[in-house]
Amino acid sequence: MKFPFSWFIGLRYTRAKRKNHFISFIALASMLGIALGVMVLITVMSVMNGFERELKERILGTVPHIIVGERGDGVKDWQALEQRITEEPTVVAVSPYIDSTAMFKSAYGGTEYGILQGIMPDREKQVSVIEDYMVTGSIDSLAAGEYGVVIGTAMAKNLGLWQGDKITVLVVEGSTVSPAGISPRYRRFTIQGLFETKSELDSRVALIHIGDAAKLLRKQDTVSALRIKVDDVLRAHVTSTRIRAMLGLDYWVSDWNRTQGPLFRAIQMEKNMMFILLTLIIAVAAFNIVSTMVMVVTDKQSDIAIMRTLGASPATVMKVFMVQGSVNGVFGTILGVISGVALATNLPDIVAWVETQFGIAMVPGDVYFIGFLPSELQSSDVVNITLAALGMSVLATLYPAWRASRTRPAEALKYE
Structure with a gap:
């Protein structure tokens, strides 16, 4: 050459x-x-x-792409709201939930603070990937009236618990108010499964059936908000803008860009x-x-x-x-x-x-x-x-x- x-x-x-x-x-x-x-x-x-x-x-697989709620104390007729939301072509799935801050206690004296979420297991799998990160058990095991709970491995480790153990959940929302003060509501749940996303969710979130959450928090006829999954998570803000314009001022709409965008x-x-x-x-x-x-x-x-x-x-x-x-x-x-x-x-x-x-x-x-x-x-x-x-x-x-x-x-x- x-x-x-x-x-x-x-x-x-x-x-x-x-x-x-x-x-x-x-x-x-x-x-x-x-x-x-x-x-x-x-x-x-x-x-x-x-x-x-x-x-x-x-993070974006477990946090809501979009959240829609009614101004005031929860969403009263979430089925009707869901029907209106699904008219938006970019919406893939909708799931209602009830949430509240809570304290979690084990029989061994351990205490953790986090978020208690009441979900519909079949709908939750459509809007969240939490089922893909289950270490043991499944969210399908959550059934109304059985008071089962699914928690993260980090929370379970901190409390010294495993699947099948009992955990006490205390909430202030829905508590009884008396001259002696506020008496928080509590209930013992059985751990039905553990998930591990290797994120902060493992130590902060506990999932129960929405029916059990309604009884514990005294929200029989309302849900906290609707969780929405869209076809393109990176354009969730565009979908949320259209939903906000469609629903009007009686509802509030938030997307993941406001919470996780920064x-x-x-x-x-x-x-x-x-x-x-x-x-x-x-x-x-x-x-x-x-x-x-x-x-x-x-x-x-x-x-x-x-x-x-x-x-x-x-x-x-x-x-x-x-x-x-x-x-x-x-x-x-x-x-x-x-x-x-x-x-x-x-x-x-x-x-x-x-x-x-x-x-x-x-x-x-x-x-x-x-x-x-x-x-x-x-x-x-x-x-x-x-x-x-x-x-x-x-x-x-x-x-x-x-x-x-x-x-x-x-x-x-x-x-x-």
């Missing part, structure tokens, strides 16, 4: 041994710096993508900022290419003069040193992409192994929304990072190559 003259000489200079080992060291450092920057950038972007994916699947916007902003900041690592390594090539041009003054004397144009000389300088960037980028893809792909397993071996929780579930380190490698990120690294590597060679093309043969060979 025949190479152009500038490519042949540039690649020859790259392979040639240098008398000045410091130049070789700087060239190696620049290549490793680019590789490190590319590897870190691919890994971090993959982790950010993984967090965004898990939050969408777990979280996802913050993640997107962090992804953009991390890309910009970590790209600076590659830029710093590219500056090493500049310094390396400046020293190479100074060291090759006589060679440049000879090439010019033999008829090489300034553009040809410039291409020679652009090729030589770009080689470090290309090899560094390739090395960084290979190591970054390998690390991003195996990062969850590596973190899990470290946690097992050293008994530490690198991503505690009680601190973060999810209790593990996710990773999702996207080809678009790899392509963008690769192009950015190659682009900066080529740009770093322009000034030294331009200086080489400005070399005057007579002055360079004056003392030879």
Whole structure:
């Protein structure tokens, strides 16, 4: 295969041994710096993508896409309201629920605070993915009058309970008021199942049948609100706007953008900022290419003069040193992409192994929304990072190559 003259000489200079080992060291450092920057950038972007994916699947799969309620004390005729809502073509399913803050106590003295939700199990599976995260049991086991409850594994662990154990639920709503004060209502429930979404829901939410919730909270003829699932969760705000206009001022409408939207916007902003900041690592390594090539041009003054004397144009000389300088960037980028893809792909397993071996929780579930380190490698990120690294590597060679093309043969060979 025949190479152009500038490519042949540039690649020859790259392979040639240098008398000045410091130049070789700087060239190696620049290549490793680019590789490190590319590897870190691919890994971090993959982790950010993984967090965004898990939050969408777990948080948006368990929280309502849209909530519709009647202004006042609950929805009195939810069947009629459901019929009106389902006229919207983007609505996939509707489920009523009753909720209230509650305190949960075990027979062993443990106490937890959270949200008690009364649901219709068959409808709940249509609007929520909670059934997909059941560790034991099922929400289908919740039946009116049997006073069963499904709780998260984190709450069960904190209370020292498991499936089949009894748990006492205390609520203030619907309590009896007497001259002696407020007497909270309470009821013992049997744990019918445990779910684990690896999010804060595992320690905050308990599910019971809507009939049991109505009796406990004294809401026989009303529900708290209707939970709505739409076909496109990312356009839930558009659907909620249309529902709000359709129902009028007698009802309030809220969607997940109001409750969880700031979280996802913050993640997107962090992804953009991390890309910009970590790209600076590659830029710093590219500056090493500049310094390396400046020293190479100074060291090759006589060679440049000879090439010019033999008829090489300034553009040809410039291409020679652009090729030589770009080689470090290309090899560094390739090395960084290979190591970054390998690390991003195996990062969850590596973190899990470290946690097992050293008994530490690198991503505690009680601190973060999810209790593990996710990773999702996207080809678009790899392509963008690769192009950015190659682009900066080529740009770093322009000034030294331009200086080489400005070399005057007579002055360079004056003392030879």
